[in-house]
Amino acid sequence: MTLLLAPALLLAMLAVLGAGLLLFGTICRRITVTGHLWTIIWTQSCLLIVRWLGWWERRRLERDTRDAQDIQSELLRHWLRRNPIAECECGPDEQNSKSNRALFRSTYPLTRVTDYQPPGTCCAVEAAEQGMKKPWKLLVSRRCSGQKVIFPIMHDALRNYVQGIAVSFDASLCTSRETCRRQKACRFSYTHSCPPTHSGIPIAPDVNPGFFNKLLSYGLSTPMAGQGLPAGPDACYIHLLFALSQRALVRLEAPGTAQLHNAFLLLRTRWQALVEDIDKGLICMALGLPAAVRRKLEDALTPDLKRADEIRHEVEEGFEGIARRLWPDLQMVIGKDAGPNDPHSDALRNCYCKGVALYSPIYTTGQGLIGINLWPRCPEASYVLVPRSLLFEFILEENAGDNEPETLSIEELEQGGCYELVVSSSAGIYRCRTGDICEVKKFYNQSPVVRLKYRLDQELSLRGERTSEAQLYQALRCAARHWRGSELVEYCGTESRLLGNAAGASDAHYVVFVELHGMQNLTEAHKNKLDQYLQEDSVTYRSLRNKGSVGAARVIVVYVGTFEALRDSVIGLSAPNTNPMSGHIMRGQDQVEFLLQRCIT
Template structure:
């Protein structure tokens, strides 16, 4: 009898061990195959960078459906700026009738609206990947490069279920950075698709807390990571209770059907709940690394531009001691570049010549400058981006300005500088978003104890009659930590700083054709609600253009 029991127990133990080991083994095998493919594509990228014009021509021909055979015929077309990026003279036949005809047939199209980062999860067949059939899909190429770069910089980052995902994707699952290897993630896909942004991020946080041995924390937007950690600060007692009981509480915005699916994945974990309570009781400085002591890196797929505000804030507080890696550059709904340097504090993106056909408008040229090509860029200069990434969608102005920071081989490395749609202007004075942010941050240094959480601006034309009978002006809505009110003198400091930083604005203020800036403080959590009201996960707009969003932020004003 005892022997039979022992045999049964042993059989159960072996079955459990096999059940645990098989997914981990499958993960390692697929990871190995993907890393080999990533290394192969990285070598291919190096080769593509040796002749940018030929690579760009081939990409455009595929988009036009004309093949690539003409790429080897070529009529010489020298790029004026090619020498400064060490490119050898190459040949260009972008169309049988020439590049000028392509421009004439397809005039520049208006700037695109901000797109949600990430793409719907594609279907990937491993045999096609191993055969190299997926080499022309930029999404696949980008994710393979991401896995290759991340694994090389952080050797334990690609372990089974070692990554937690924080990203709201209402309606349909959106591809995480490592989508070809879904076994990387410990977060259920259903947790991010619920209608409520707040509920989605809280659910993903709960499942991340269950996995103490995390190596990577991934967010779609830096703002999503910030709002998730704000939820941790406010709801940690309830989260600890749910961990201890293994029971998911009802909450607004969480459909019962989804709640039932996720509840089936939870089991009680009293030890982890006790650890959560102990660490949160100590405070929230460096809380991320204390809760997940094996964490190596925070991956944020969109962290450039004014999203850097959130990254900088997190680095100084909750995420102390952790590097931030922003792997992709996306614009106009297309994947355009990859960051191959994950440990550098400021992301630089290598524009990949085989992902889209790119043109550039020099920012300091005449009113109607001609577009230049990928191998005609100059280091240190700024350019407006024009993208052809999908068949039938030619020459879209992306609405973004890039700065060329250097070259890798011949491929330019760029840093996104600003979004053209986010420029303040009530009299044609034109204050770009990144320069306004710099002026605002300098002003805050004159307010002792104040820490900027978030901000938006509004041009008085959107206010209508509520702005009163005054000259056109800006209104700025701030969420601050450390200050509950501002004196009139403090409020004027920002207007004064703008006059010092922008002579044209100062001139209009002196003439009285622009009125004084008005500053408002809003209650905590206002910007989280504003991001949910946007309806899709897009980078935070700094200049509101919609009355609905304006009314929401006006309703949060406390001073």
């Protein structure tokens, strides 16, 4: 915290160190001076600050994971003391930890997200009005049920988010010496506009401490004038334009994999305009940019015919592995993974960013920070649970369907076991079932390392059969291979009963809305491939189809940008959706009607 309390003094000290590092690197020819001297010194100084903070928070995480069980017991005692009924029975030492857990479970029943979201209200705003501690921020997101959910983020939780961001950023730097030397990166970051609550609490779609963006803003390819643009295609175009103009990028960053995928889709459709802008050093007039912003951006864009020809050549070679070909020094692509059945991550990993490490740095939910990924180059994202962030409980996978199942603590977990995650936070959210089923891969000291397997309630059922989100996505991927000229961008599945009259007179059936890039007029033969692969995957579903109990799965293609518009209509923010693990099974009738109004076929 000394770092945050005395920023001016520390910045002055690190500026001197940054100047020394610049001189040393220049002498050793490890850092190429290509910009203004002050900008380079500032960039190196900010990098030193973040590296120091990452080193400090990593040490703190190491200590905490060695004492994870004791820290969780202390959190438990802390929250019991906040309850006047339980305070008198709360044991003061470790010998009473087992009885404290029993007391906690009897005092607070298991809850779900919907218990904290009464229609038209927000528990955090009400708490602020009643004189309780005011939240630092309200995190707003959307569940696949179509419900808008709001979670309060308290000030004491900010430290945990700082730790998660700092440690993961430092981990990404430490994976490559070359990355540490050259810090040019492209970050697809956007601003959002939403007024605060009448109590003055900011509302945002993600929890990102702003000073991190400010510290690292000088190490980005996009000039400062382009870093504050509102979310939308124009902002994505600007980020992509300046990223393409610089061959020596080492990282691509975004809040989530969806924003990175959208950037490459934009490259596919508008690469000729991007190449022309780089060739002439001007910005496409079709972009609705303010005149002052356009002028500053064009001042920073130098005409480069050689680079334009190079980009043109690589695009004409195809888009598989194009990220590494456009940026030969690219080390890592960073964005929060949206779960195991995410088309955005698959498109990046298997096509655009093939051969480049895809790093999902942190695991968060609306309740707080859950885990940090310490292994950036591991293809399967795993997260170390952060002991001080939340109070964790676990429900055995086979008991996750019960209303009041028994819960386990960290010390009761087994390697290879699968559990539903239950969390309690300082914002007054107690024993909330996240619905995330996680597998314990191993232990990092005393703290479990988990991998998300799937979310509960993400399945379709018409006649007692169960088709999981994973089965639906696998069948959709197989079907999409037959849709030549089309790329799957986003999808969601639902049941025909939610379509009302639009379902027609046919038997009950699955309905899958898909957003495609490229050819969108699918033939009936193309669409029927989904039902074919669903039958091949599930004996039960095939039996119901043969008996005529259920109809053929129906594919509905929607316009490009429909799912982003759907999210904005629910959340009320024009900003990227950065909340991962939301699932792809839609249960909200209003949202289904929204999609039907934007269908192509």
